[in-house]
Amino acid sequence: MSDPVICTTALTKVFKDFWGRTRVPALTALDLKVHPGEVFGLLGPNGSGKSTTMKLLLGLLRPTKGRVSIMGRSPQHTATRNRIGYLPEEAQLYQYLTATETLHFYGRLFGLNRTDIESRTSQLIDMVGLTHAAQRPVGEFSRGMARRIGLAQALINDPDLLILDEPTAGLDPVGCRQIKDLLGALAKRGKTVVLSSHLLADVQDVCDRITLLHNGRSIAAGTLDGLLKHSEKLQFTVETHTPEQVEAIKIAIRECCGEDPSVDVPTIALETFFVNAIANATGAADTPPSGVSQKTALAPFLGEP
């Protein structure tokens, strides 16, 4: 197997106060390995150390004990961060800059040239559906809008590794779905994604592997399939049926297996319903949007091989 993108051994973080006394043990002996092309999920209740782990990976915090290597380097290595995109937990943006200025600013920090900055900015703003708000200061943005700009800012360097702290928090269902599609598309191109989320349905949709944290310790880890498969039960689905046929099937199952099967009508997920309803309404709308408006699924520069 190829070298892991992220590798931590016995990673421990204890927050200290001004005088160096122990205040909070936030993370204890965490071992993580994330491989290229994987979508990796960090789960856990509030305060379990997810954000702390991400900040340790980025070198923003220093480990108390243990080692972190990211793309084979120390997290303090500046040049490695050329290939990383990070979406912080809170939308951490300069309030007075407009959406466009924000992306230009980050583009300049990456040393991109002017044409790249311009084209990537407009593609990303289009992708996150904020074209009509591009010239407004981000301080005025709603939480979800700021989150979208945060995501755009994390993608401006076309990163190989994306670290997303609760990417779907505060987003509308259409935005959530879009992010999940985006992550899928990026993973297909061989990019690695590490994300944390409280929305388990989202995690289940996109993640290949997860680690469950509790009080700073990993209490479960593995592939989603491995963790979630209920190996005894089976489920049949049929499209067309009459009451008589259903009755006949029930009898057959009772005879074969010796137990009554449960029969129910599947509902579509509320998310699917919402996404479809909004798609229909957007087609019919004749007023200009004040919030977000979705257009492209993936900024073209992110799709380039």
Add this chain to the structure above:
Amino acid sequence: MRKLRQLWTLAALTAAETLRQPVCLLLTMSCVVLTILVPLTTAHNFGEEGRLARDSGLAFHLMFGLFLGGYAACAALTRERESGTAAAVLSKPVDRSVFFAAKFLGITGVVLVFSTSATLATLLAQRVALKYASDTGHLLDGLTAGLAMGSPVIACGVGAWANFRHRRAFQSTAMATLPLLLAVVAVGCGCFTRAGGWAPYHPQLQWQIVPASLLVAMGLAMLGAIALTLAVRLSLVPTVSTCFVILLLGLASDYVFGQSAGHAPLANLLYALTPNWQHFWVADAIAGGGVVSGTYMLRCALYAFLYTSGILCLGIVAFQHAEVS
């Protein structure tokens, strides 16, 4: 090359964000207004015409500047750390040393804007002050005073207009307009006599104020560096308070350590370490027509440069190990 570009980008952003702080505008306006008010309200001259106006102008420049520089420095770092923008920037390929240096450059830029206004105000105040001439008797330069006092008002007007028309930040436009207007007044008042009539061009400004103000500005840059370095570990209020203590120590260092320096090694060390603001205070030297020599300016500039670099290096080392979250 790339680091330079990052440095420039971050410094420009810091300056822009600082200029938007209402406190900066408030301090600058107060400094200018008070400086020009002094010659209008006091008839006393301390034995030399315009001396009180000049001395208090320089003193306001120093005091308001210290507050402005100290506040701007720790706000620039503390605010960014608390709002998390520092974390967002440092998760990009930005060296911490570049980030720190950019903060310093940004606030120095703002201090420079402030110092320009304060210097021009002091020049004008000195011209306004009561002076005796055989043909006019004791006379205040009312026209210059009016124009100078009008500048802050017009600057605010321009700020409001730019905000209304172009959605520019009121504070930063007003901050940037003020020195321009004061400069226009300083140049323009040369066309008038002190009594207000037309006359062949003769500015009647005391140019010795410029090097004196420049020295004050150097002292301000030094304090900015100290405040920034403190802000790595401390939050806003402790930083400002500590700056204030250092300021007082530096003002009194000649009395506190200077007398025993030479005998006691500890006093020697402390004397060398505390910033000595007295070097930057030449108001007494230029009283009665004294001049600030070029060599003195150079020596002070060297002192300020070395001291600032040393402090900044300390700050960078501390910041390298600081946690940003």
